[in-house]
Structures are given as C-alpha cells and as structure tokens.
Amino acid sequence: MAQVDAALAEWALGVARRHGATAAEVLCVSAESLAAGVRLGEVEKLKSSRERRLGIRVFVGQSSANASTAELERDGLEDFVAHTVGLARLTAADPSAGLPDAALHPSSFPNLDLADNDRGIVDADTALAIARKAEHAAISADPRIKNSEGAEFDSGRYYIMFANSQGFAGEYEGTSFSLSVAPIAQSDDGAMQNGHWYTANRHFAKLDDAEEVGAIAAKRALRRLGSRKIKTTRVPIVFDPDMAAGLLRSLAGAASGPSLYKGASFLLGKLGEQIASPIVTIYDDGTMVGAMGSKPFDGEGLATNRKSLVERGVLKTYLLDSYSARKLKLQPTGNAARSVGDSPTVSPTNLYLEPGSHSPQEIIATVKQGLYVTELIGFGVNGVTGDYSRGAGGLWIENGELTYPVQEVTIAGNLKEMFKSIEMIGNDLRWRSTVVSPTLKIAEMMIAGA
Amino acid sequence: MANDLVRPEQFFLNRFGMNDSALERILGSALERKADYADLYFEYRSAEGLGLEESMVNHTNKSVSHGVGIRVCAEDRTGYAYSDEVTFDRMRIAAEAARAIADSRTEAHAAVQVGGPMPQRQLYELESTPLEVPIEERAKLLREIDELARAYDPRVRNVMASFAAERKIVMIVNSEGRVAADMQPLCRLNVTVIAEDDKGRQVGSYGGGGRVEWRYFLENDRWKEYTRNAARQAIVNLDAVDAPAGEMVVVLGNGWPGILLHEAIGHGLEGDFNRKGVSAFSGRIGQSVASPLCTVIDDGTIPNRRGSLNVDDEGTPTSRTVLIEKGILRGYLQDRLNARLMKTAPTGNGRRESFAHVPMPRMTNTFMLPGESTPEDVIKSVKHGLYAVSFGGGQVDITNGKFVFSASEAYLIEDGKATRPVKGATLIGNGPDVLTRVSMVANDLALDSGIGTCGKDGQSVPVGVGLPTIRIDGITVGGTRA
Numbered sequence: 001m002a003q004v005d006a007a008l009a010e011w012a013l014g015v016a017r018r019h020g021a022t023a024a025e026v027l028c029v030s031a032e033s034l035a036a037g038v039r040l041g042e043v044e045k046l047k048s049s050r051e052r053r054l055g056i057r058v059f060v061g062q063s064s065a066n067a068s069t070a071e072l073e074r075d076g077l078e079d080f081v082a083h084t085v086g087l088a089r090l091t092a093a094d095p096s097a098g099l100p101d102a103a104l105h106p107s108s109f110p111n112l113d114l115a116d117n118d119r120g121i122v123d124a125d126t127a128l129a130i131a132r133k134a135e136h137a138a139i140s141a142d143p144r145i146k147n148s149e150g151a152e153f154d155s156g157r158y159y160i161m162f163a164n165s166q167g168f169a170g171e172y173e174g175t176s177f178s179l180s181v182a183p184i185a186q187s188d189d190g191a192m193q194n195g196h197w198y199t200a201n202r203h204f205a206k207l208d209d210a211e212e213v214g215a216i217a218a219k220r221a222l223r224r225l226g227s228r229k230i231k232t233t234r235v236p237i238v239f240d241p242d243m244a245a246g247l248l249r250s251l252a253g254a255a256s257g258p259s260l261y262k263g264a265s266f267l268l269g270k271l272g273e274q275i276a277s278p279i280v281t282i283y284d285d286g287t288m289v290g291a292m293g294s295k296p297f298d299g300e301g302l303a304t305n306r307k308s309l310v311e312r313g314v315l316k317t318y319l320l321d322s323y324s325a326r327k328l329k330l331q332p333t334g335n336a337a338r339s340v341g342d343s344p345t346v347s348p349t350n351l352y353l354e355p356g357s358h359s360p361q362e363i364i365a366t367v368k369q370g371l372y373v374t375e376l377i378g379f380g381v382n383g384v385t386g387d388y389s390r391g392a393g394g395l396w397i398e399n400g401e402l403t404y405p406v407q408e409v410t411i412a413g414n415l416k417e418m419f420k421s422i423e424m425i426g427n428d429l430r431w432r433s434t435v436v437s438p439t440l441k442i443a444e445m446m447i448a449g450a
Numbered sequence: 451m452a453n454d455l456v457r458p459e460q461f462f463l464n465r466f467g468m469n470d471s472a473l474e475r476i477l478g479s480a481l482e483r484k485a486d487y488a489d490l491y492f493e494y495r496s497a498e499g500l501g502l503e504e505s506m507v508n509h510t511n512k513s514v515s516h517g518v519g520i521r522v523c524a525e526d527r528t529g530y531a532y533s534d535e536v537t538f539d540r541m542r543i544a545a546e547a548a549r550a551i552a553d554s555r556t557e558a559h560a561a562v563q564v565g566g567p568m569p570q571r572q573l574y575e576l577e578s579t580p581l582e583v584p585i586e587e588r589a590k591l592l593r594e595i596d597e598l599a600r601a602y603d604p605r606v607r608n609v610m611a612s613f614a615a616e617r618k619i620v621m622i623v624n625s626e627g628r629v630a631a632d633m634q635p636l637c638r639l640n641v642t643v644i645a646e647d648d649k650g651r652q653v654g655s656y657g658g659g660g661r662v663e664w665r666y667f668l669e670n671d672r673w674k675e676y677t678r679n680a681a682r683q684a685i686v687n688l689d690a691v692d693a694p695a696g697e698m699v700v701v702l703g704n705g706w707p708g709i710l711l712h713e714a715i716g717h718g719l720e721g722d723f724n725r726k727g728v729s730a731f732s733g734r735i736g737q738s739v740a741s742p743l744c745t746v747i748d749d750g751t752i753p754n755r756r757g758s759l760n761v762d763d764e765g766t767p768t769s770r771t772v773l774i775e776k777g778i779l780r781g782y783l784q785d786r787l788n789a790r791l792m793k794t795a796p797t798g799n800g801r802r803e804s805f806a807h808v809p810m811p812r813m814t815n816t817f818m819l820p821g822e823s824t825p826e827d828v829i830k831s832v833k834h835g836l837y838a839v840s841f842g843g844g845q846v847d848i849t850n851g852k853f854v855f856s857a858s859e860a861y862l863i864e865d866g867k868a869t870r871p872v873k874g875a876t877l878i879g880n881g882p883d884v885l886t887r888v889s890m891v892a893n894d895l896a897l898d899s900g901i902g903t904c905g906k907d908g909q910s911v912p913v914g915v916g917l918p919t920i921r922i923d924g925i926t927v928g929g930t931r932a
Contacts, residue, residue, distance in 0.1 A: 035524075039526075039726070047530040048547040049806060053515070066831055068532045080514070090585050091500075094508040122551055147473035184728055184849055192728065194849040227850070232932060241614040247700050262503065263644045263651060316896050341513045377853035379843035380876035380928065384644065384653040389693070389876040389928040391854035392844070408852050410876050412695065424541025448695035448878075448928040 004028035004052045004072065006171065009163040013055060013076055017165065019085040021058040023099050025164035025300070028054050028387055030339050032157055036127035038135055040151035046124055053339035058085050059087025062093040068341025073162035092306055097299070100322040100332060105168040106303040109296035114174040117203040120157060122177065127153040130179060130210050135402050137214030138195075142223065145218050148183035150195065157205075164336075168301040168419045176292070177204050181214045185221035185239045197356035200432050220374070222240035227407035229394065229433050237411055237445045238363055238397065241428055242438035243373050248282065250381050250388075250415055252435070254315075255309060256335070256346040259326020259383055266386035266416055267315065275417035279356065282310040284319065286334060293434030298340025304349055307333065313420075353437040356425030358441045363424045365400035366385030372397055373445060375413065386415035392447075409449040418442050451896030457701030458619045459567045459631035462464065462492045463622070470564040473623050476538070477562040480522050482550035483627055487523040487786065488545075489624040491763065491804040492516075492536065497616035498581055499754065503594040510585070517805035520544045523787055524552040526725075530808045570760045570767060572754045576660035578741050580832050582616040583664040590615050591639075591667065599643050601850035602681035605688065607651070608644040610675075610708060622765035631763030635661050637911060641677050645684035645884030652690070654683030654828045655858070660756045664684040676899070678753040681780065683840060683859050685873045691862065693875035693929025697836035700877065700922045701828055701863065705896040706841060708915030709727045711816050712904065713748055713844040713853040714881040715739075718904075719781070720799075721788035721810040723848050730851030730882050731779065739800030743821055743839045746774040748783055748799055750814030756900040757815035761798070766799035773816075774885070785811045793872040801847040812902060821891025825919035828890045830866040836927055837861045837868045838877070851881040854928075878927040 006251030009026040016024035030052035037045040065087035069080050092369070119278040122130075135151035155177045160244040163169040180198035197217035199208035239247065251267075258266035267275065278284075288294050288305025298304055300322060308316050320328065321336035321344040337347040364372060375393035382388075395402040462468040475488065480488035494516040497530060501509035517534040518541055519876060529551035531544035547646050559624040580588070592611045597607040615637035622630045642659035656679035667673045702710060713732075723729035731739070740746070750768025752758050766785050772780045784792070785800030788811055801812035837860060844855030854874045897916035903914040 007498070043551055043807065045528040045530065046547070046551050047532075047808065048544070049531070050533045050535070051517075051806070052534065064508075065511075066509075067513060068511075069514040070516055071514060084512070087512065087585070090589070091510045092506040092508050094506055094588075097508065145869050147726070147728055149726065192730070192849045194847070226852075228927075229472050234932065260608065263646065263655060268651075331625070343509060343511070343512055375847075377845040377847060377852070378856055378875065378876050378878075379845070380854070380856040382874055384651055384655070385873075387873055389856065389874065389930075391852065391876055391878045394854070407850060408878055408879050408880060408926065410695075410854070410926065412693075412875065412928050412930045414930075446695050446928075446930045446932070448697075450697055450926070 004030050004161060006161060006163065006169060009161055010260045011079055012054065012077065012166050015081045016056065016085060020060060021085050023059040023165045024056050024060055025099065026054065027338055027340055028161040030159045033155065034120060034124065034127060034261055035152060035154045036124055036131055037150050037152040038128060038131045040148055041047065041136065042266060042337045044150055046251045050206045053340045056084055056087050057343065058090045059098060060085060062095060062097045063088050063091040064097050065091055066341055066343055082226060095297050095322055096326040099164055099166055100302055102166040105301050106297060109170060110287060112201060112294045112296060114172060114286065114294060116175045116203045120288060122155040127155065134181045134210040134214040137211040138181050138218040141215055141218035142222055143185065144185045144222060145183045146186040147184040149184065151181040154178045155182055158305060159440050161303055164301060170297050170301060171257050172296050178199055179207060179210060179213055181217040183221050185225050187225045188416060193221050193224035193227065214296060215225055219264055223395065224393065224405050227405040229408045230396065230406055230447065232448050234444055234446050236367050236371045237442045238367060239419055239440045240372065240374045241430060241439055242378050244440040245433065245435045246376060248353060248437050249435050250383065252319060252348045252351055254383050255319050257318055257320040258346055259327060260318060261324050261327035264384050266384065269313050271318065273315060274313050276310050276313040277422040278313040279425055280310055280313050280419065280422055281308060281354040282351065283354065284309050284348045284351050288350050288410055291431060298299065299336035299344045302332055302336065304334045318346060348435060351435045352429060355427050355429040355438040357427055358424050360420045360426050360428055361442050363426055363439055366403060367397045368399060370397045372402055380425060388413050388415050388418065409447050411445045411447055413445040452592035458623050458633045461494065461619050462621050473539055475544050475635055477625050480520055480549050483549050483554055485522045485524045485549065485552040485864040487595045487625055487676045489521050489622055490622040490836050491519040491805055492620060495618045496615060499612060499614040500585065500588060500592065501612040502596055504689045505596050506634055507589040507592050519805040520548045520809065520835055522552055522568065526780050526791055528787065528808060532806050536790050542895060546847060553926045562625050564623060564629060565627045567631050571751065573751060573758050573760050576635055576663050579617050580637045580664040580753040590911040591673060595673060598674060598677045599641065599681045602678060603645065603685050605645045605647050605685060606643055606681055607646040607861065608777050609728050612640045612867050614658045624765060624837045628765060628849060634759065637662065637891055639667055639676060641680040643680040643684040645688055646900040647688050649688060652684050654680045654687065656680040656683065657901050658745060659787055660721045660900040661753050661758065661859050662754050686859060688759055690871040690873045691871040692931040694846045694931050695929040697924045697926050699832050700925050701832060701835060701837045702917060702920050702928065703839035703893045704917055706898040706915065707838060708817050708898060709841050709844050709855050709915035711818060712813060712915050713846045713855055715746055715773060716748065716813045716816045717846050718848055718881050719783055719850060721782045721784040721792060722811050724782050725792050729848050734779050735781055736778050739882050740774050740844060741888045742777040742778040743891045744774055744888055745819040746887045747819065748773055748813055755914050756902060756912045759814065762800045765801035766796045766798045766800060766815060771797045781814060783811045786810055797885050801911050802909055807909045810905065810907065813896065813913050813918065815914035817895065817897060818918060819919040820893045820895035823892045826896050828919050828921050829863060829868055831857055831890060831921060832903065833865060834864045835863040839864050847879060853881050854878045872929065877925055877926060879925045882896050884922065885893065887923040888920050889923050
C-alpha cells in the first residue's frame, strides 16, 4: 500500500512536470479518528476511521486545474496527474493565477506544539468512560433533566504534507480531542429544551473536567425551561461569548480576499477606516503555541503570523491568499486555507477579540431592559450588505438582572452598525475553538417577537 | 465505463475483487459477537466542477474517492468503521472495530449467504451523465450565462457561475444476504449576480439541477431562466426597503419556499429523534398539527429529482410517505435501526453523506399537496403582510420545535397587492404550530429547481422541497422596522 509522504509528493510533482505542467503543488493528508458516544448511560456508537488523500494543483502557464484522489498507487496516479494537466489546458488563462512569490516561503518552521505526543487516538473504553461520566453529571444535576441526546468523545490525529515545484516542502502532525454533552430538560407541561456544552483541545490533559462539562450543559438546558416569546421591541443586546464569536466569523468572511475581489463584501474599500467601536481590537494569530487554528505554514506554503485585523476599531488588513492578494494589488497575509483537491481559499487562523475588563455580570448590570443572547439559529447574515437577522433565544434582562428565558424571537440589524455600537467587552475569553470572543454588549438591535 | 453504468454491483467485484465469498467472510467477522444486523457500504465517487468568475472559466477541479463503511447494530448500539482502502485486510480490521459495540457473548450466527442483487426501479437512467459532455461545452455555457446576466441590466457588476457534476456508484450488502447497488448521477448549475448602484450592492442567486443529463439545462432555456432570476433578484433588492419586524400575515410563493416544511415539520418527524423522544413532535401521531388544508408528503421516488434515490443508503427502496394528512400527523421517516427499535417498517429514508458516515433518517423530496385557491386570490386576500418568494437557508431546534428560514426576495403586501421589495429577513416560528395557521393553499404546487442540501449532525445530503402558494395567518418576521 502506497504511503503519503514526501517521496510520493516529489514523484507526483515530477509526473506533472513531465506531462507539461509549468508549476504544480501537492497536498497529502492522512488522518485517523475514533468517536465514542453514550446515551442514557449506555454505549450508543463507536466510529473509527482511517483516510488518506492526495490533492494536486497544476499550472500550464496561467491556466490551472485542481484534483484529488484516494487512489495512490503510482500506475493509476500517473494517468490521474496527466489528466489533470489536460484539464488545466482547457481552463482560461487567468493573469492573477500562480504559485506564491517563491521568496515568501519560510525556510524554517516554528514549533507550535500541535500534537499531543503522549496520547495517540484514545482507546474506546477510555473514551466511553469519559463520555459516560460527563453525561451522568448532566443527568444527575437535576430531576428535570429527563432525557439526553447523549455525550460524545472524539479523538483524532492527522498528518499534512505540502510541497510545490518551486522547492517548498513542509509537513506537520496534529491531534485533537473533544467532549460534548447534550442533555434535555423537561418542565411539568411537557415542554422540552436542550442544552449543549463542550470542551476541545489539542492536548488530552488540557480538556476541561468531564463532570464540569456535563454540569454546565445541564444548567444551560434548565435555564431555558419556561421560555416565552416577547413583544417586538428595540433594546440593548448582550451576546454571550459563543454567540459573539459568530459575529467575528461574519466579519472575517467579509474581510477575506475572495469576498472582496468579487465585490461581495460590506467591507469593500474600508481598509484603514473605522469599522468598529474604538474599544474593539481583533487579532488573527496562526502562531499561538498549542492553539486549534495554529499551523507552521498556510495552505500555499507561506508563513502564518500574528496581526491585528481591527485595531481600536480601524480595519488594519484583509485576510488574503496570493490569488486574492494579486487581484487586490496587496500582499498575501498567510491566511490561505486548503482542503485536498481545491484551490486555496481564505480563513482566519486563531481569531479573537481582545478581552476587556468587565465581568459578564457587570455588563448585564448596565442594561435596564434588554436581551442576553445564548442561542442563535439560521443563516440570516448577508455578507454583501451586512444585513443581519437571526433566530435568537436567551434570557431577558430587567434592571440589570437576568430574569425569564426568551425564545422564538429574531434579532436584526446591520453588521456595519453593530460593530460600531459595541459598548462593552467582557473579560471572559476562553479558547475552545479557532474563533473566540468575550461577552459583547451592543447598544441596540431590533427584536421581532409577538 | 459503460458496463459500470449497467451493472453497478459488478463494479466493486471488478475493481476491488469483492466477490461473494469475501463479502460473506467480512460480514461473518462483523457478526462474530451478539449483533442484530451488519452491513457493508461500498462507494466510488467521481466528480468534476468548473467555475466562472470575472468572465473567465478559471476554476476546474476533479476528484475521485472510494471507500467502504462497515456497520454492526446490536439493540440500539451502532459500531461503525470505515476505510478508504477497499482491501480484504483493511475491511477485516474495520469489522473488528465495528463489532466492539456488541456483547462479547458469542452466539452461533448462521453464516451469511450473499444473494443476487435486488431488482429495482430506474428513476434516473441516463443516456450519459454531464461528466461525459466535453468540458469545453460546459465552459461555453458558463460564458453565455455571464454574457446574458451582464446584458440583463447595466447595474450588474459581477457574475459567478459554476457547474458541478458527480457520479456515485454504491453497493450495500447486509447480513440478510441482500445486495443492492445503484449508480447515482447528480449535477447542479448555479448563478450568482452582484448588482451595484449609488445606494449600494446586492446579491442574487439561482440555480437548478438533479439526476439529469446535460441537455436538461438547455431544454426550455432553463439556463436562461436561472440567469435571469439571479440577475432580477439582485436588481430588485437594490430598491429594497427595510423589512418589517413582528408577527404578520405571510404569503409564501410556490416551489423553494417549501423549505418551510423541511425545517418546521420534516426534521421533527425523523425516526431517530422520535425514538429517543427528543422531538417536539414525539408521541403526536394521530394528533392535529396542521390546518385541514395541509397534506405533506416525503417522496423519494420522483424521477430525476435531486432528492430521489432508487434505494436509500441502506439498500431499502425509497417510498412515498404521508407525513401529515389533512392536518393529522400520520408518519415518521425511518431508517432500519430506528424502524426496528420502534417496531415499524423502514421507509427508505436511511441516508448518509458518504462511506465515512453512519446512515440516519433523512428527508428526500418534501412537499405539500396543492389546494383549490388561485395564487392571485391568496395575495388578494391580504390587507397588510409579506409575500416571500425566495429563501436562503433554514434551521430548526428539534427539541423545542422553533425553526427559522431566511427570505432573500420578499415584497410587502398592501391592500391585496404585492408592492415594494423588502430586504432579506429571517422568519421564525414553532414547528408543531405554524401549519395550524395556514388558511389558504393554492393550486400551483411546484417543486424547487434542484438546489437543496440538508445538513444534520455534520452530514450533507441532497434534498428537494415543494410548496403551492400558501397563506399563513401569523408568523414572526425578523426585520428592523417597527
């Protein structure tokens, strides 16, 4: 069985050249994982996997094509690469297409501690025991927790190898571990609400305690019981950290090169301008040791880095791969993301909003009447216009205190105004994901309800 | 490849040497412990896509993937292992991993005897798939779309068009010895238009496809219709006013707004949620959940539709399932595991994204039967409300029943007439309640053009929806204008 390794990548690059490619790059990924789920204390599922794929992008002049395959035997692969070169010849020459400037490739890589070398894939018995412990903590938290969608423990390990025809080659390994719990609370009238909580890390030992994860999930389900719809009104909105992170993801999407050169972004032409409240600073940092979004080089072999996307409310940079950088006459920013067999796209690495000094309680205490948002559903964010309208749930704030739970309402506004009207920032930044935010208070948004 | 098209079950024998004896040995290994059921899912998928931006067809990609998933079910437990190496040794290791969920207490299982393939329907027997059409021809159509969109209105600033086609060959072999195999073509043409004037920029999108041949897009000038609809939506939205906020009468146009049924009703009726009792619809079969005007169907057997399949991903033939009949909740959507545990029959709704995924109950094509009103009468009946004709995505919280879907083209209704366009807004409602407010159903049922993709538990599968024009007497519209 063929292995994905540097020798295979070199060989594939050679085949591409022999068939007439003027430049090429190869991305190999291999991964294995185990997911273990329990529900109501019993084993519900075990899923184990093993995958490896090779992706290639070839250029004939400024025409290119992408391909990926799981067929890694060299005989079949030779034909596959040859066909991909043929495909490139049929593609329009694009003046902006090409590998990045060779001078920009890094010659050494930082040690980012991406893999837990003490722990491979967690064995099924251990994974099930952790999931069981977390779910038990949720179910035993309160008699109103009457059902469960279960708890799941996942562990994964992956290897990435990237090389191109202008001499860049790099590889790295990573691991990930996560635990999630989803208990269901039920009130006397039969109405049900779910709660969900999780912990995730590249290092097994740094996961949150399983019982704590379960207890938080239970608390989140319980506090939604008795949710009601409220009247249509315009009030201040406090986003909890997870919901606030969604706002950052929308902002990053609008700041990414492909949205910009297509004219599909509300941030077009805003570089250097005030786009957010002066208290807002947002960093993108692909070099944080041990973080989920860190990597030694990006999806086209450029170094990742730390930069401010927004500094005191001013948009300082876009997020660019080399294609969108050429289109916009700027420099790439180390934000090329890559999935096997696709052209580079753009994504943030580790994106976070710099925490402020207020506790969430202090922020809530400043609101006379408003909504503390803990749930958002739907896709009502328009990246072209910034228009924002999503289904929301949370807790009503009355005279600075959290009161009854709210559901079946929407919150609406426009991201351009929402970022400018961020009034307070929490001190509660927690790293569980690649995009994170502390609690945020927005001056006012429209709630549509009864 | 012509032979593969005729006999998909032969494909895996020819390519990976999966003869009956190898299959029987793997299934035997999977069933070594106390298990109720085991199956093997083989998949070979080839796909090609091309994309146009800034008047250039500058993106092409192709992919080939294959693999096998091995599943063992014991009571309500599922063991699953997959590998993209389709070899006997790798499958034996996977079978051992999958059977770990079963009790180690051994029980003599009768040896599995693999039979011949099941006869089946041919819902998408194509002369050729779009993958066989010269790529130059596909690229030419994208350039024509670009020209047509730009000619539509001088305010059109940018056009993105893409065409994606795939061919999936699957074979499912289960511990009852049954073999089902299928060749599943699928394609989709998409057009996105950005328009700009001195007030700002707007986007419009349209597309379509299905399990169809290339000529489908040329027939009836479908590609022109997609292009004009995308351009029209972008241009219309340039003049859109802020959407209203609050509860009001909403008229949904026919076709794609059927996404309402998918979110509000369909997910909540999937067997897994109901077996576990975690759906807002749990235990409500036989109860009234909609106005008597509403009959809602899930049908995986409509020829050439995006959501249709000859057999589901567990080898069960797809079917037509009545979910709601004249307002009364009638049925759930089942895969094998949940049907067995709920002591009912599978409905052919066991679907998975790929060999790397465990099957679960999913929708196929979900729609409401037509009524007797005319669409004109429905709009005329509304004094003040919203007329929504196109939507982006939607989502539902299964447990509390709250669902949303976001309008991308909508108009105010004033004194019985659709008037000014309004900006996109999310509509939010309660699944078990929203259809009780349906007071008119028109006679113009249309299925969507073939663009739907449904996500559940991280798995995406192609689906269809359909709706006649309907009037809902009150639903919350999430605009910004009080």
